Amino acid sequence: MQIQVLARAEKGRVLILPLRGAETLFEGHLRLKDTPKGPRPRKFLVKKDGDEKYLQPEDLIRLLRKADAIYVARGDPAMEEEFVEFLEGYQLSFRKVSICQLCLSEKRKFTPLDKGAVRFKGGLICERCATEELKREADFRHLGRAAKLHLARVLFKRRNLDDVLSLLALDRIDSALTKFDEIPAEKDEDPMPVEALDLPAQFKSFLLNRTKTLLPVQAKAVAGGLLEGRNLLVISATATGKSLVGEMAGIKNFLSGKGKLLFLVPLVALANQKYDQLSLYRDLGAKASIRVGVSRIKLGKGKSFRQDLHSEIIVGTYEGVDQLLRTGRDLGKVGTVVIDEVHMLEEKERGHRLSGLIARLRFSFPTAQFIYLSATVGNPKTLSEQLGADLIDYHVRPVPIERHLIFAEPRDKRGLLRRLVKEAASKTSSTGYKGQTIIFTNSRKNCNSLSMAIPNSAAYHAGMQYDQRRKVELLFGRADIDAVVTTAALAAGVDFPASQVIFDSLAMGIEWLSVHEFNQMLGRAGRPGYHDRGIVYLLPEPGKKYQGGKGESEDEVALRLLRGKMEDVLPEYEEEEQQEEVLANAVVARSMDELARLHHLTIGLDDLRSNLAALIDADLVRGIAPTRIGRAAAAHFLTPEEVVVIRKGLAEDGDPLEVAVDLEIFSDLYLKAADRISMKLRMQVSSRAFHGSVMDLLSGEDLTNLDPKLREELLNFAKEFTRCGCKDAPYCGCPERKASLKILELRAGGASPGRIIQEFTENYGIYAYTGDLINYLDAVVRRLEAIEEMARVLGKKETAKEAKRIRERIEG
Structure with missing residues (x-):
């Protein structure tokens, strides 16, 4: 077999590798000396199989003459020049080559480089x-x-x-x-001028003050029959102008005498913002009101909202408007119904209620025009057929979005976030708007922590009170802050005009985001008229996993989401959820035929007769008509199982407050010193107060190494809430129940939410977010209202009075 020799100049010597095929015969090191005839061999050291020996210079010359080819790899320039002069002096032909430096240095292997060479540490x-x-x-x-x-x-x-x-x-x-x-912007299309629209003159004039031409999705909706009363499912990315589609239909129908506009959204925060926007139509004679289930907890003077059902525009949350239907309230003549975020039919806890609400609205207002809005769904054609609507499916964005991926360790995240936020804020768009950032993270604790670490930013999450969130919205809208840090749970909420979206986490709680949720969130980067492009950064943590994360690490999830296909909206509901909707439908229906029609209109329901039979067995329905208990259950969104809990509690003459806690516990309590405890005891302790790791800590760990104050707080917490006679204590649910009762007792005694939190912090080292606590108190008030009504139906007058008394004290 032929022998080839590879030579590479190093400092003071030349590496010589004789090669027979892929085999390196030995490793040689040549040192040269200057002579009158030029460079000549001085020493030739050979290494093979761990042995070293010097060969005569003549042996090297014979090897080189015998070689079929001599290759000179790039090396030390001075030594390489001297070696080339040596070869030429012996009339030895050679060829200069580029080889892989790592193959040579680590494997003593000759790998010629081609166009695929990679630069590394100054070489190839x-x-x-x-x-x-x-x-x-x-x-x-x-x-x-x-x-x-x-x-x-x-x-x-x-x-x-x-x-x-x-x-x-x-x-x-x-x-x-x-x-x-990069998700590109749409190609130039022939713009549709507002002037050419078939709209009442005063409405057209109103729109012309906002824009001269429609955005593409708006134009497509008009071309698809929007202004002729067609029912439409409009699928288009966030910030493409879908809301105006619903508004155009609603205001035209109102001005044409066809009835009022219902504009329904999933979250109170979004309803508040939409109420402010639609209130501008008062100049056209359309007054707006809001139905969101306003908090019953009195905290002093707050913002007042118009709630008149005779208003020409009613903005509401799904449950806020559904409650009106479930209690038989007269909404008057309705000309248009807009359902925003209709993909939430798939949502685990609330999807069935949206499905039932849509069915009851379609049944109650058969002549109304229905407009359904969503950013993206996987099966738009099927969904449009189920909703009885024509499809307007527009995939292209008016502003391009760049999507960036950076794998980041936890220790590097905050510095990286600061750099990205600062860089965005330093830029101004062609329309004069400063760059601003939305940062999505997976917990409220992280929201607060990150907002404190990032200059000129603010936290925004459901644990904050309304006025606090509203202040952040105003600051961001005026560009007085550079960034808002929020949870994924608010991704479908308030509309922040951001140029940049950063995913600090790809989880919602401890579950990975779905492709739909992810696209809904990233779509908030880049606003037409504000920004020239949107920027999205994903910062997954390598190797990070969650308990509910199906074994995937966050870096793997990032690639799955970036390449993912949108999930289909295929609602499937549990038996209890189906029975709740059948019961609510029974309140609206007046005959079996009407109930069957409502059942057909409710997406995701199974057999009507089996659901009806279960409601009859539960004494919630007789024939097809709800019983008095059934009507109370429907009005208060109670499942059949919850009705059983209340009836059992009332039958045993239970305390209404304890019955309410059986239905609604408060679990959003947090251990203030969780990180300190974890470090001190060298064990991972969750910040959630009722997490298993905390229960383990309280029931068996040695706390003597903790600070006296901290140890006292934990012992107080254990003594007050974890001592019970249950076999599974403290994992039996009693700690959550006892803490919930303690909160309600403090509130009934006149304590404000702030004072309740202070009490828990001082005595037990436990804290809660004010917004969470207010929401819980409000939920308990509504539970007590349901208990009060059911007690009256069941003839428990004294219990009903007690429930009312406690409810009023908790309301404040």
Whole structure:
């Protein structure tokens, strides 16, 4: 077999590798000396199988003359020049080549480089070595398979391993490296002028003050029959102008005498904002009111909202308006119903209620025009057929979005977030708007912590009171703050005009985001008229997993979401949920035929007769008519199971407050010193006060190493809430019940939410968010109202009076 010799100049010597095929015969080191005839061999050291020996210089010359080819790899320039002069002096032909430096130095292997060479540490290496180096670093950082493949693609595109490793170390942020893809803006289309629309003159004049032309999705809706009264399902990305589609139909129908506009949204925060927006139509004679189940907890003077059902526009949450239907309230003549975020039919806890609400509205107002709005769904055609609507499916955005991916360790996150927020705020769009950022994280604790770590930012989550959230909305709207840090749970909520969206976490609670949720959130980057483009950053933590996360790590989830296909909206509801909707339908229906029609209109329901039979067995329905208990249950959104709980409690002459707690416990209590305890005891303790790790701590761990004050708080907490006779204590639910009763007793005694939180913090080292506590108190008030009504139906007059008395004291 032929022998080839590879030579590479090093400092003071030349590496000589004789190769027979893929086999390296030995490793030689040549030192040269200057002579009158030029460079000549001085010493030739050979290493093989751990042995070293010097050969005569003549042996080297014979080897070189015998070789079929001599390759000179790039090395130390001065030594390389001297070696070339040596070869030429002996009339030995050679060829200069580029070889992989890592193959040579680590494997003593000759790997010629071609166009696939990768730059690394000032030299060039082969793709295989570059891939191995990258894999070594990725393994060190616990990256999953999908993340490794993504980085390999980045490497082969960039051909610079230093840059990719620098990105992993977050030494610098190169947008060309971090950019995953771009969602382009739409191509230029013939704009539809507002002037040409078939609208009443005063409404057209009103719209012309806002815009001269419609956005593409609005134009498509008009072309699809929006102004002719067609029912439409409008699918289009966030911030593409869907809301105006509903408004155009609603205001035209009102001005044409067809009836009022109902505009329904999933969250109170979004309803408040939509109420402010639609209140502008008062200049056209359309007064707006709101139905959101306003808090019953008196906290002093708050913002007043118009709630008149005779208003021409009613903005409401799904439950706020459904409660009117369930109690037989007269909504008057309705010309248009707009259902925003209709994909929430798939939502686990509330989807069945939205499905029932849509059915009851379609049944009650058969001549009304229905407009359904959603950012994206996987099966739009099927959903439009189920809703009885024509489909307007518009995929293209008016503003392009760049999506970037950075794998970030927890210790690096905050510094990275500060850099990204600062960079966005330093830029101004062509329309004069400063860049602003929404940061999504997975917990309220992180919201507060990150907002304190990022200059000129604010937290925004459901644990805050309304006036606190409203203040953040105003500050952001005026560009007085650079960033808002919020939870994924509010992703479908208030509309912040941000240029940039950052995912600090890809989870909602401890569950990974769905593709739909993810796209809904990232779609908030880039607003037409505000920004030239939207920027989205995902910052997954390598190797991070959640209990409910199906074994995937966050870096793997990031790639799945970026490449994911939108999920279908295919509602399937549990028996209890189905029975709740059948009961609510029975309140509206006046005959079996009408109930069957309502059942058919309610997406996600199974057999009517089996559901009806279960309600009859529960004494909630007789024939098809709800009993008095059934009507009370429907009015208060009670499931059949919850009715059983109340009836049992009333039959045993139970305390109404205890019955209310059987229905509604408060579990949003947090251990203030969780991090300190974890460090001190060298065990992971959750910040959630009723988590298993905290229960373990209170029931068996030695607390003597903790600070006296902290130890006293934990012992107080254990003594007050975890002592019971249950076999499974303290995992029996009693701690949650006792804490809930303690909260309600304090409130009934006149304590404000702030004072209740202070009491828990001082005595037990436990805290809660004010907004969460107010929401809980409000929920208990509504439970007591249901208990009060059911007690009257069952002839428990004294219990009804007691429930009313406690309710009024909790209301304040």
